[in-house]
Amino acid sequence: MGIKLLKVNIFKKLKEFDLEVDFELKQKRLGILGPSGCGKSMTLKSVLTSDEETVYFDSNRKINLKPQKRNVGYLFQNYALFPNMTVEENVASGLSKGSDNKIVSEMIKRFHLEGLEKRYPRQLSGGQQQRVALARILAYGPDVILLDEPFSAMDTFLKEQLRIELVNSLKDFDGFSIMVTHDRDEAFQFCDELIVLDEGKIIAKGDIYEIFENPKRVQVARLTGCKNISRIEIIDDFHLRSLDWGVDFEVSERISPDITHIGIRAHDFSAAEKDDVNVMDTIDSTLLEMPFEWEVTLANGLWWKYDKQIDNHEFTVPEYIKVDPKDIILLEK
Amino acid sequence: MMNWDPIIISMKTASLSILITFFIGLIVAWGIVKLKNDSIKIVLDGIFTLPIVLPPTVVGFFLLYIFGVRGPIGKFFIDFFAVKIAFSWSATVIAAVVMSFPLMYRSARGAFEQVDSNLVDAGRTLGMSEWKIFWKVLFANALPGIISGGILAYARGLGEFGATAMLAGNIAGQTRTLPMAVYSEVAAGNMGSAFDYVIVIVFIAFIAIFIMDYVTLRKEKQWK
Numbered sequence: 001m002g003i004k005l006l007k008v009n010i011f012k013k014l015k016e017f018d019l020e021v022d023f024e025l026k027q028k029r030l031g032i033l034g035p036s037g038c039g040k041s042m043t044l045k046s047v048l049t050s051d052e053e054t055v056y057f058d059s060n061r062k063i064n065l066k067p068q069k070r071n072v073g074y075l076f077q078n079y080a081l082f083p084n085m086t087v088e089e090n091v092a093s094g095l096s097k098g099s100d101n102k103i104v105s106e107m108i109k110r111f112h113l114e115g116l117e118k119r120y121p122r123q124l125s126g127g128q129q130q131r132v133a134l135a136r137i138l139a140y141g142p143d144v145i146l147l148d149e150p151f152s153a154m155d156t157f158l159k160e161q162l163r164i165e166l167v168n169s170l171k172d173f174d175g176f177s178i179m180v181t182h183d184r185d186e187a188f189q190f191c192d193e194l195i196v197l198d199e200g201k202i203i204a205k206g207d208i209y210e211i212f213e214n215p216k217r218v219q220v221a222r223l224t225g226c227k228n229i230s231r232i233e234i235i236d237d238f239h240l241r242s243l244d245w246g247v248d249f250e251v252s253e254r255i256s257p258d259i260t261h262i263g264i265r266a267h268d269f270s271a272a273e274k275d276d277v278n279v280m281d282t283i284d285s286t287l288l289e290m291p292f293e294w295e296v297t298l299a300n301g302l303w304w305k306y307d308k309q310i311d312n313h314e315f316t317v318p319e320y321i322k323v324d325p326k327d328i329i330l331l332e333k
Numbered sequence: 334m335m336n337w338d339p340i341i342i343s344m345k346t347a348s349l350s351i352l353i354t355f356f357i358g359l360i361v362a363w364g365i366v367k368l369k370n371d372s373i374k375i376v377l378d379g380i381f382t383l384p385i386v387l388p389p390t391v392v393g394f395f396l397l398y399i400f401g402v403r404g405p406i407g408k409f410f411i412d413f414f415a416v417k418i419a420f421s422w423s424a425t426v427i428a429a430v431v432m433s434f435p436l437m438y439r440s441a442r443g444a445f446e447q448v449d450s451n452l453v454d455a456g457r458t459l460g461m462s463e464w465k466i467f468w469k470v471l472f473a474n475a476l477p478g479i480i481s482g483g484i485l486a487y488a489r490g491l492g493e494f495g496a497t498a499m500l501a502g503n504i505a506g507q508t509r510t511l512p513m514a515v516y517s518e519v520a521a522g523n524m525g526s527a528f529d530y531v532i533v534i535v536f537i538a539f540i541a542i543f544i545m546d547y548v549t550l551r552k553e554k555q556w557k
Contacts, residue, residue, distance in 0.1 A: 072458055080455035084473040093469070094459030140459050 010043060019043065019200035025176050031191030031208065032180045033223055039200040040180040044074075044146050073137035073145040077152060079129045081121040087132050088117040094140030107135040111169065130162055134169050145170070147179040151186060163189060184225045188212065196220050218261045218331045226263040226329065227303045234259065238325075245300040249278050252326040263329040266295075266305040272322035279322045287317055335529050338506045339514035342422070344537075346510055347491040350429035354486050357430075358437030359479065363467060365438075366445045384496075385435040392431060393499025400427060400500060424501035425508050429490035436489055440482020444475035477549045484545045488538050 012019040019039045023030075034040045081090050091113075092104045108114060111131040121129055130150070137145060150166065151159045167190060170177055181187050187194060187208070194211050196204040196219070204211050204220040215221040221229060230244035234255050241248050242262060249262065272279050284299040294315050296304040304321060361381060368374045384392050400407040400418045410416045418424055448471055456466040472479065494512040501508035503517060511534050518527035 071460075074455065074458040076451045076455060078449070078451065080449065080451040082452060082455075082470060082474070084476075085469075093456070093461065096460075136459065142458075 008043075012042065014039070014042070014200065017200040021195075021197070021200070021202060023195060023202070023205065025178070025193070027192040028176060029170075029191045029193070030176070030178045031187040031194045032178065032197060033184065033187045033194060034182060034197035035223065036182060038197045040182075040197055041148055042200075043197070044148055044178065044180050071141075071143045073140060073142035075130075075133055075137060075145065075147045075150055077148050077150065079121075079133040081129060081132055081136070083121050086118050086120055087113055087124070090121065090132055091135045091139050094136060103139050107139045110138075111135040126158055127162055127165065130165065131169070134166070138173065143175045145173065145175065145177040147177060149181055150179070151183075152181075166190070182223075184212075184223065196223055215263070215329060216332060218263075218333055221261075221263040221329060221331055225265075227266040227305075228264040229261055229331070230263075231260065232262050245280075245298075245302055247278075247280050247300065249323070249328055250325045251328045251330065253330060255330060258332050259330045260333045261331040263331055264302070264323055264327065265329075266303045267307075268327040269302075269304040269306075269321045269323050271318035272320045274320055276320070276322045278325060278328075279320050281320055282317045285317055287315065289313065289315075335526060336514075339509050339511050339530060340533055342425070342507075342509060343491060343511040346422070346425045346429055347487060350426050350433060350490040351483065351487045353426070353430050354433050354437045354490065355483055358434055358482070358486065359441050359472070362438050362441035362445055363471070365442055381438050382435045384431050389432060389493070389495025390499055393428065393496035396424075396428060396431060396496060396500045400424065419500055420502045420504065420508065422501075422507055425493075425497050425510055428496040428500045429493045432493050432496050433486040433489040437482045437486040440485065441475070441479050444478025444482065445471055447478065448474045476552055480545050480549045484542050487541055491534065491538060491541075 008021065008023055008025075010019060010021045016037075017039070019042055021039070021043045032040050032043060082093060085093060088104060088108070091107050092101075095103060108117060111134060113128070113131060113135065116124065116128065116132075121132065124132065147166075151162060163186065179187070179190050181190075191208050194204070194206065194208045195202055196211065198219045203217055204215065211220065212224050215224050215226065218229060228245075230242040233241045233243060234257070235241055235248065237254050238252075239248060239250055240255060240259075240262065251262075280298065280300070280302070282296065282298060286297045288295040288297075291310055292308060294306040294308055296306065296317055298304070306315070308315065365374060365377060365381075368377070397419060398404050402408065402411060402417065402419060404419075407418050410418055418427070452470050452474065453466055456470045461469070492512055493510070494516070497508070497510060497513065503509055503513045505517075509517065511530055515527050515530045515534070518524070518530065
């Protein structure tokens with residue numbers, strides 16, 4: 001396998017915005033997270049299609065090839081299996097005529113498709129279709145695999161199952177993989193590195209744990225699942241007033257003048273006494289029961305999620321709750 | 334005793350013209366589908382569809398203008414090959430091709446556009462050549478639609494009358510196709526022999542449709 005480093009540099013004028021994406025991939029698995037219509041799929045397609053702006057590096061030799069020669073595997077949302085070909089023919093479709101038939105039987109075995117060789121895609125379950133699609137891609141031997149929201153159209157149960165299957169299937173894959181998604185759980189599960197896109201621009205880039213712990217920007221916080229976000233007014237170096245909730249907070253980090261918002265994750269609250277730091281009352285809050293958590297919405301709009309057992313149906317909302325100063329995420333616009 | 338000439342002429346004309354129409358229709362449809370410029374697409378689509386909208390005699394008029402002895406192509410063939418196109422058997426084929434082409438082209442184009450474009454992209458990412466993608470992915474998956482386009486085009490070619498009359502005339506034993514024969518017999522008052530030809534046309538058309546429908550159904554069932 002020739003690739004040591006994957007470089008992508010895309011500039012494209014779109015109707016609503018310009019797509020400007022530029023990254024280098026060193027780790028094996030990259031996630032691209034963003035709301036729908038932010039240019040995620042376009043980025044993925046650009047890695048694929050023969051646009052002059054896309055530069056694709058192979059062992060540092062600058063080349064810009066036709067999709068046929070890029071050696072990129074693409075897992076489509078609907079898998080795009082050829083409906084007129086059997087499982088076997090689908091898996092073999094990327095191989096050139098003279099090539100070894102052994103690869104096909106190897107892939108059939110590796111993806112547990114024995115006995116299904118003569119079936120047509122319509123006769124397969126969603127999970128089997130995904131495995132055929134992956135077998136077809138890996139038989140072709142790509143350097144990079146692109147995954148375009150592979151689970152977006154599935155029900156929860158199937159989704160969980162296929163996610164696990166996908167992670168396992170790609171474990172032995174030696175090249176890079178890039179997954180586009182709007183689901184933070186998928187991104188977190190699958191990726192080592194993350195890029196967050198908004199309106200065609202990269203707004204965060206780096207190690208996945210770092211981005212989730214310290215999103216830095218409002219959009220990123222929202223996309224990584226931060227439920228509570230408020231505009232603020234700075235009081236002094238360590239104190240601020242939230243404008244949306246009408247509460248003053250103390251924070252553990254010096255507030256730089258660029259900070260315009262704060263975020264608090266719904267799980268970061270706990271019961272408190274009246275005179276604790278960062279306390280607020282729970283008068284007029286509403287309580288909702290979920291299978292594994294209680295959801296409390298305070299009168300000022302803040303969300304609190306509290307874990308519970310499935311057989312527990314009693315919960316008294318404490319009179320006061322608080323948030324630790326170090327759990328308040330400082331955000332820039 | 335029925336004169337078999339019109340039947341033989343018609344079979345030859347319809348067979349050759351469907352062969353030409355089928356492949357040209359396919360390739361043109363593919364080209365149009367691949368075309369990115371919308372205004373060029375609309376103009377070309379208009380030109381390719383025109384023969385089905387215009388009265389056949391008008392199409393015949395244009396064909397005569399082009400292929401007639403003084404027309405650009407007709408004159409070329411006479412000067413260089415000493416071949417006269419107008420009012421010869423080949424004129425029946427030209428008329429049938431031109432008149433049946435829009436049906437083939439439009440059906441094939443519709444069938445191509447129905448194929449999930451992801452399949453084409455998938456083919457590309459799997460390193461398949463454009464030619465292989467065309468046959469194994471686009472053509473194979475559009476086959477039912479393409480075949481029904483073929484049926485229509487064949488039937489149209491077999492029944493072609495107006496443009497044929499203009500370009501090929503009605504020369505017994507040369508350009509008198511089945512529809513021409515029906516017309517001639519009726520004009521001569523021989524309703525009986527006209528009826529024989531009518532039966533033959535209905536029979537051939539029915540068999541053709543039956544065979545192609547059968548093939549389409551079998552293909553579709555196989556994948557489902």
